[in-house]
Amino acid sequence: MRHPPRSVLLAIAGTVALVGSAVVPAVTAHGATPACTVEYTVTNQWDAGFQGDVKITNNEGPLSSWTLTFDFAGGQEVTQGWNAKWSQSGTTVTAANESYNGSLGTGASVSAGFLGSLSGSNPLPTAFKLNGTTCNVDSDPSTPPTDPPPTDPPPTGDGKAPALHVSGTELVDAAGNNHRLLGVNRSGGEFMCVQGYGIWDGPVDDAAIKAIADWKANAVRIPLNEECWLGLSNIDPAYAGANYISAVKELVARVESFGMTPIVELHWTYGQYTGNSAGCSDVHATCQKPMPDAQYTPSFWSSVASTFKGDQAVVFDLFNEPYPDRATSSLTDAWKCWRDGGTCPGIEYQVAGMQSLVDAIRGAGANNVILAGGLAYSNDLGQWLTYRPTDPAGNLGASFHVYNFNTCSSASCWDSTLAPVAAQVPLVAGEIGENTCSHGFIDQVMKWLDDRGMSYLGWTWNTWDCSSGPSLISAYDGTPTAFGAGLRDHLRTLNP
Structure with missing residues (x-):
């Protein structure tokens, strides 16, 4: 049904725990700010596939268009995506802006997501480039990336x-x-x-x-x-x-x-x-x-x-x-x-x-x-x-x-x-x-x-x-x- 008009809505849903996710954080050292930061999140995972999201933040001059690239190390493949034009060649994944979200001002962020297939483990990407510039360059290299924790099986x-x-x-x-x-x-x-x-x-x-x-x-x-x-x-x-x-x-x-x-x-x-x-x-x-x-x-x-x-x-x-x-x-x-x-x-x-x-x-x-x-x-x-x-x-x-x-x-x-x-x-x-x-x-x-x-x-x-x-x-x-x-x-x- 189409909803009746309502002037007041109840704000009742508090913070919901993030389940089954893993994030590559944008951690900086010595107070430096990277030119760009990328947060990569596995939001859901099952036997033969997973859902991933990336949040891109531009910390330098305004961009009129953007292209993000990163590599998979576990044989994963992007099967479809949204909020970006997704493609993959070998292990390299590319996400290019859509016509409606190409402008990315200083300090601005954009998010995009995708579905992927996998066989075995699902290691996180370790390096990201935005328009050719390496992001998260000040991340602490002493902390190796780990596989995302397995998610709970679907409820029965x-x-x-x-x-x-x-x-x-x-x-x-x-x-x-x-x-x-x-x-x-x-x-x-x-x-x-x-x-x-x-x-x-x-x-x-x-x-x-x-x-x-x-x-x-x-x-x-x-x-x-x-x-x-x-x-x-x-x-x-x-x-x-x-x-x-x-x-x-x-x-x-x-x-x-x-x-x-x-x-x-x-x-x-x-x-x-x-x-x-x-x-x-x-x-x-x-x-x-x-x-x-x-x-x-x-x-x-x-x-x-x-x-x-x-x-x-x-x-x-x-x-x-x-x-x-x-x-x-x-x-x-x-x-x-x-x-x-x-x-x-x-x-x-x-x-x-x-x-x-x-x-x-x-x-x-x-x-x-x-x-x-x-x-x-x-x-x-x-x-x-x-x-x-x-x-x-x-x-x-x-x-x-x-x-x-x-x-x-x-x-x-x-x-x-x-x-x-x-x-x-x-x-x-x-x-x-x-x-x-x-x-x-x-x-x-x-x-x-x-x-x-x-x-x-x-x-x-x-x-x-x-x-x-x-x-x-x-x-x-x-x-x-x-x-x-x-x-x-x-x-x-x-x-x-």
């Missing part, structure tokens, strides 16, 4: 949250039992970080997640922000990159520890869109865009997939609410844009289609269940089957959002557009809600979905005004609004 939820896969039209656990996803959305991770307030909107400790479980929910959808995950330079570092990833991993593990399925979902993305129904004119990930961007979104999903590929309990929701149909009058063009991306009518930036995002996830080695929402803010699945992406893992389902103010908000529309999709793939209503501070509409939605054995999640587990939200709760102890009481009471009847 100690077996309480089931590993899931697609079987025909159903989501099933490892034993083949049908598993409906019935729960809530936990908004916050998509907007707090980019607005500079923190990472989560409200508490996400054990007591807060237990309150969700006490509603008899078995799934929690977690909206994310790609710029915060990738640690782009416009985000406060306290809420970006390794800190953000660590917080997401911690929440995912906590959700699983209460036996609930975490659904990690990409909500806000990069790319300037000023056309019909634009949520904002900002190029940064500060609102819902009509489609994912080709510049960062594939890297986001490759990194997320690498992080959680060892945990089949985690479900991936590709993109919150596509609306390329608002940018063009041709429904065919809109569906082609949805699947194939590229240059799309009415959208100023290069688009990442759903096929490219499925490819990014599978290319990272993750076979997790993937959900893809349709057009019209995920309310239109009319041609979803015609344009559905190809998934070599066979673990693809459809996502549908429905509110009382949507076009497709009646049983007749659901019969004609949802039922054919659900006859071929699992269907999850990733967001259901109404702006009436009541639950008469979602009662109808839940009955229609229950009768057909489908999944649904209420929007949203946040203490907002339910008439402008909608919001399920008035307090994070699980006290429901009048709207939320309908979902809570119904979930409890399904799982007493």
Whole structure:
């Protein structure tokens, strides 16, 4: 859902510990200042790969462009990157500025990141050059670099949250039992970080997640922000990159520890869109865009997939609410844009289609269940089957959002557009809600979905005004609004 306006946000996320990282520090001797300093960080590492970040600081005269070079000593290879043009020749890695971040004034810094492959150890680079000038030249040579400490394995939820896969039209656990996803959305991770307030909107400790479980929910959808995950330079570092990833991993593990399925979902993305129904004119990930961007979104999903590929309990929701149909009058063009991306009518930036995002996830080695929402803010699945992406893992389902103010908000529309999709793939209503501070509409939605054995999640587990939200709760102890009481009471009847 597109968020209601809010004048005050809670700043609740304090400092998050940096987990599984190693840094080549810029340490100087004798009070000297190097011409440039580079901090190299391994923010995540797994069996065959890792995610790295570099922070470059220019300590001398202003630069209109920059090129950073360094060498790998362990056979590592850069596979893709962001915030710079990355390339590699032999052991030498080169990162050159993008058109938007080439200017680097005296004392200014810029950050860029990448994904890499490895075989065996992952020794840190020991020397960096910026435009040919050696950086960190006054670093203490008596302290040799060391391999980064191994990161914790992906969370498994100690077996309480089931590993899931697609079987025909159903989501099933490892034993083949049908598993409906019935729960809530936990908004916050998509907007707090980019607005500079923190990472989560409200508490996400054990007591807060237990309150969700006490509603008899078995799934929690977690909206994310790609710029915060990738640690782009416009985000406060306290809420970006390794800190953000660590917080997401911690929440995912906590959700699983209460036996609930975490659904990690990409909500806000990069790319300037000023056309019909634009949520904002900002190029940064500060609102819902009509489609994912080709510049960062594939890297986001490759990194997320690498992080959680060892945990089949985690479900991936590709993109919150596509609306390329608002940018063009041709429904065919809109569906082609949805699947194939590229240059799309009415959208100023290069688009990442759903096929490219499925490819990014599978290319990272993750076979997790993937959900893809349709057009019209995920309310239109009319041609979803015609344009559905190809998934070599066979673990693809459809996502549908429905509110009382949507076009497709009646049983007749659901019969004609949802039922054919659900006859071929699992269907999850990733967001259901109404702006009436009541639950008469979602009662109808839940009955229609229950009768057909489908999944649904209420929007949203946040203490907002339910008439402008909608919001399920008035307090994070699980006290429901009048709207939320309908979902809570119904979930409890399904799982007493």
